[in-house]
Amino acid sequence: MSNEDASKKLTIDFEPIGRRVKVSPGTSVLEAARLAGIELVAVCGGGATCGRCKVRMMSGSVSAITDTERSKLSEAEAKTGFRLACQTLLSEDSRIQIPPQSLTTPQRTQLEGEGDELPVTVEWKLASLALQPPSLDDLTADITRFRSGLLDAGFPKVELEAPVLTSLPEQLRKNHWEGRAALRSTGAQKYRVVSFLPPTVILVGMAVDIGTTKIAMYLVDLQNGCTLAKSGAMNPQISYGEDVISRIGYCNTHEDGRKVLQSVLVETLNAMIEENCQAAGIARDQLVEGVVVGNTVMHHLFGGFPVQQLGEAPYVAAVSEAVEIPAASIGLMMAPGAHIYLPPNIAGYVGGDHVAMLLATGAWNSKKNVIALDIGTNTEVCLVSEGKLYCCSCASGPAFEGAHIQAGMRAARGAIERVEIVNGNILVQSIGGLAPVGICGSGILDAVAEMVMAKVIDTRGSLRSGAPGVRARNDRQEFVLVTSEESGTENDIVITRSDVNQIQLAKAAIRAGVEVLLAEAKLEAVALDEFIVAGAFGTYLDLEHAVRIGMFPNLPLKRFKQVGNAAGSGAKQLLVSKERRRAADTIVAKMNYIELTTYRSFDQMYVQNMYL
């Protein structure tokens, strides 16, 4: 290979972990992943014998597939671009998807959230049945036999939906015609049959928070409301678009786009169901109901509703009312008659996850002046004051997810999550205490705030040449956090002017949103009694730093509350409590939604808040 070739570096993007690395042509995908700080399972050490390091090529041409690889891949895998990372040599800029099972350590997902476990008030009945099996003397059809058993048990009129009709005959035989029918109340003395179960097992519900990036799932005991198992996973739709806009774009440009995005999501949820059922020691037949919360685009993609109109002004939701979807109708592997409740959406960019968060934090009916927000690519902000509710959605961008940041990555192992500058010395802390490989949202926020305090940058975000850590590279100033010698990886981890600007845009959008709501309620920031910060990033961010850079108003720190994944907690509450479902409707009915794109003074507030 000539020197010229060797010096040409390829850009390799790893999804869904969101890590980018530059490597020389001819580097294997396994090696590139190592350089990016991603630990792939490679039990055999890269000899193509264990077949564990499966990755999927999304774009970029690579070395031809070998017979050895073929023997380790299923036909379906080979057809859909799967390769063994150790055998695949890179020759072009590439995008590579890493399935969760090929990762040694999962990404950090926020599962815990504030919100009480509520008593179960959603009504369930268990009807004990001991039926006579069919015989030549009694040719009664299965469903008729089952109905007459329920009649004897005091349930004269029950509804059986198609998926129950198709599954019940097998459930009855599997349980030798004896067991308990799980009946869901659907009104006064009316019930829907959901499952037929062995006599001793409990009923379990599933609460899910589908984020644009991450998914959190909880299994809840429907007898007492206790959480039995939980897990997190990446949203597999990331491979079709980083953010909601690009996913809407995918649907607009692919005839079956909505179906594809729905089915990859359902596939991941089914894998999570399997995992959590195992952890909780229950069968899928016991999963009798679900609640799914998410932003409006996630809600629509999950439910199969059109999303095109969410990508164009005036950005209206197809569906905003609370809906119930039969789990079987979208292929979710639960009890045959299980339904999924989706809480109402507030607007095209304020979804049911925000409603769930307001429920879990109690913000929705607080007597105080409360701001509650969840930071993401879109940041939903709600203000509660004197019984009135106001909310808006700010286009804060993906900087806090690590995207559009040169050394950015999601909050996975090896990501810098804390930065301090003490007497000109730069101190960093990475997730898992590993050698740093990039920087995640809380780390960037810290870095920028510390750079402001250390006067490394000015109020407009420009790097001061000569300040500690600042160096010129390619005619531009950059701030070196970690050198490649220190980290042992290929590249220095630096913060650029452009990175700082991304943070300015993000924080200005959030702050302007807060200010608009305060103006609407004719309130000064100082009058806020509580400032609730929800979501994974919100949990890990340093509040002092967030105030320092002006993202949040300057309030005493004790008024802030970091509540974790409150949307997930809200989903759990909605699963067990019918009062919470009524409250969700109340929230949406009372909510004053402020559309910022047409708000008179928004642009001005936005620009004002760009300063650091």
Add this chain to the structure above:
Amino acid sequence: MSNEDASKKLTIDFEPIGRRVKVSPGTSVLEAARLAGIELVAVCGGGATCGRCKVRMMSGSVSAITDTERSKLSEAEAKTGFRLACQTLLSEDSRIQIPPQSLTTPQRTQLEGEGDELPVTVEWKLASLALQPPSLDDLTADITRFRSGLLDAGFPKVELEAPVLTSLPEQLRKNHWEGRAALRSTGAQKYRVVSFLPPTVILVGMAVDIGTTKIAMYLVDLQNGCTLAKSGAMNPQISYGEDVISRIGYCNTHEDGRKVLQSVLVETLNAMIEENCQAAGIARDQLVEGVVVGNTVMHHLFGGFPVQQLGEAPYVAAVSEAVEIPAASIGLMMAPGAHIYLPPNIAGYVGGDHVAMLLATGAWNSKKNVIALDIGTNTEVCLVSEGKLYCCSCASGPAFEGAHIQAGMRAARGAIERVEIVNGNILVQSIGGLAPVGICGSGILDAVAEMVMAKVIDTRGSLRSGAPGVRARNDRQEFVLVTSEESGTENDIVITRSDVNQIQLAKAAIRAGVEVLLAEAKLEAVALDEFIVAGAFGTYLDLEHAVRIGMFPNLPLKRFKQVGNAAGSGAKQLLVSKERRRAADTIVAKMNYIELTTYRSFDQMYVQNMYL
């Protein structure tokens, strides 16, 4: 090729047409089809340029696929065994499926049936809406906007099922927010939204009779009950099993067997929907409701219900009550909220098609003594007498479908359908007046009856050597109907002792069933006022011959009524008339089902009726 090779003949079976032919190795599939009397579309005359003669290899090895063929086949076709008949050379016994579009002429399907067109009493409402489109001043979600339009139109509470929620936003936009909502009454003042349509179009319903072999579909104007379009097709499940037992077997031995059989069926129904919608000049969005009738196995496979228990004693139905299935839930392309009504089944081997036939013929509430039967592989027989209903199912076998008969075939062009023996001369008539290629059910029945009358066979079914047309071949006697010289095909068309025996078994089963019901009702055959023969075979059979061989009791011919596809007519009635749906429930509730397998004197009656 050596003489030995050339003399080795291959057995080639063509599905779904049911024709078998013997050919030499190296014969092309196109040529073999010609020899079997099947006309494939081959515009180019077999030069692989038109690509029209597509067939699907189900079993048997053939010549390798050529590049020319590949260029004419889609990837999916090539993967699933499709070939061009003209390019594929046979080298083994093979089973070959001929898709309908590769046939020049369709098989004869019985579409007409007795039964009045009833007034429409199923309640439909059309709500005219002219909605304001969303704007930045009015961000109301689509579904909320739609609901408020319905409220203004006087429908305060409507149900919207998931498939309607997913489709309505697009329907609203396509119609520029103006049109009519189709609302289906679901009880007192309650409605379900089914579709949103342009202001001028009508509502249309779909009635389907799914037979084990054939499918008949009708589109019905729901304003006046008139039939707008109709068509017939072969049941594509034939490729997975000739009869219901072998299809149950397929489901028992294939994990996704039920899904496969359901989806090939739905695929064919969707193609028929497309064809009929075009013929009627309507859009699929206008197809707001369906009725599907079939035997219990067809019912279960259509609805996705388990069938294993239908193949084992005591042969109970999973579902016998009337059910409604959302069309979208099984992939039927109709209006988004369309439901399919399936009438109740009577027993494991007497399905809703029998109920529909009883409705259409009026037999169910006749004041006379009436037998009504539908002949098939299973023959369902019903006796109505003094307000009581009795029925049974006879295992009459597939002989009348042309199966298990040496020269047998289904009722397609070139099949012998009439046989007469006049003064020792054998006269035959074939469907379409073509050179005969085989013999179908009505032809076999004729032949056997005429052979009895001409004393070619005795009462036990043995061929008399020396009788006209009888010859010895391979130590066995056979009766020559048409020689190969006369027909121009490879083989003589003959009737063997075994063929005659198949007819004896079939007719004995049917007659014994009739006798059992008469015995149950304590009635003599002569007391029957009406003897109704339904179904395609029943339409074409010669009644005098059927009486002659003892299949039917010896009644004056005018008491017999051949009513064609009365099940299809009954399906149409169930589509428009809520009174008919109530009557269907009444029939099933009142029906005395007699299980012949355990009936005390059945075997004796069966043996007695074997004589000719």
